[in-house]
Amino acid sequence: MLLNNIALFQKIVEKGSLSAAGRELGLSPTTVSERLSALEAHYGIVLLNRTTRAISLTEEGRTLVEGAKHVLGEIEDLETRIRHGAQTLSGLIRVSAPSDLGRTIVSEQINLFLAQHPSISVELLLSDGYIDIVGQGFDMAVRFGTVIDSSLRVRSMGEWRRLVCAAPAYLARHGTPRAPADLKDHNCLVMRFGVNLDNVWRLGPHAMQQIVTVQGDRVANDSALVRQWALDGHGIMFRSELDVGPDIRAGRLVELLAEHAPPPTPIQMLFPPSRAQPRRVRALADQLAARLLQRD
Structure with missing residues (x-):
């Protein structure tokens, strides 16, 4: 009781x-x-x-x-193993991910995972802002950058470059920036993370870092929308190669200022602080990590 x-x-x-x-x-x-x-x-x-x-x-x-949350999850796992055998996974997994990465790699891996484990269901929340993983009841979250909350469990999935890029159509109309300072004369597509505006772009290695404050006619808190604006030729953006790599390889976007690329940014999976983690969560985390570490 x-x-x-x-x-x-x-x-x-x-x-x-x-x-x-x-x-x-x-x-x-x-x-x-x-x-x-x-x-x-x-x-x-x-x-x-x-x-x-x-x-x-x-x-x-x-x-x-x-x-x-963790005690009940472990009990659910135990019941599943007793009733259906150790290889059967079931239950709900709540996942948080950035909007663009969530619509592509994360969603793709969830689809593959659910095909293998039909007794599992996944709730995926896409957000580029701060998420209270514990307070909002998430089992795992995927995030770029350094983890601020030291109480969370962290699993590294490598480091990825952040690229300045634009569509060929935009460059044909407005020219190509040759140095970081040239970005001030271009229409830059800016992300908003909660109350923070990502309009200060740090380019180049740490010892030679150049800081440029950019501006443009479009700001959004949705990374997928910012990428679409760039694909449509509306301006220049600064994004992870995880999000824009396929577009650059296909010629839909062009990398700019490659010689001024900043140091790679880490991407990590975050978990609530707990000694016990449901097997279904570990299984999905393993599959997603394997995909991100492929670096294809």
């Missing part, structure tokens, strides 16, 4: 209210409230601050949510 109440508590937090959790699980509001009270009585603490309009987690409630 304790595990059932913990699962109910997790559902309450996910749905944002006792009534919404009850509707999804087919339980009356009274039953939900009684079981939540029983869980709080078991631990002797308050897990949720409740008002007529909203609920919020106490510090103890947050600790329980973070731990419960």
Whole structure:
């Protein structure tokens, strides 16, 4: 009964209210409230601050949510192994990825993975901004750059160059920049990451780095849209070779200022802090890492 109440508590937090959790699980509001009270009585603490309009987690409630996700995941894995054998994987995997990479390599690997493991389902959220992996309940996330949150588990998937590039049509109309400073005279396509505008481009190796503040007539918080703008000939962009490599090889984009390329940027998979990780998550992570490390 304790595990059932913990699962109910997790559902309450996910749905944002006792009534919404009850509707999804087919339980009356009274039953939900009684079981939540029983869980709080078991631990002797308050897990949720409740008002007529909203609920919020106490510090103890947050600790329980973070731990419960992994405990319940391990129990689900154990049940699957007992019922269906050690080779069967099942359950939900929640993944966060950058929008462009998520639509291409990550989505491609998820499709292959689900074809091999039909009892698994995947929820993929595409976002180029900051994601609270633990707070939003993700099993894994793919991110470019240095990891700021030292509490997360990190798996490196190599380093990739960031390239300045544009479509041949744009270069035919506006000319080709020959030095980093020339970018100031061009229409640059800028990414926004939350409140941060990625309009300060650092080019060249560390010892000879040149910093250029660019501007243009298009800004977006979606990397796939910025890439499409570049393909359509609207301007110059600064993107990972993971995203634009196929377009450059096909001639749809042209790499610029190659002699001023900055040091490669790491790409990593992030996981919530926990000793135990569901087998289904490890299996998908292994497959995605193998694909990214191919460097084709």
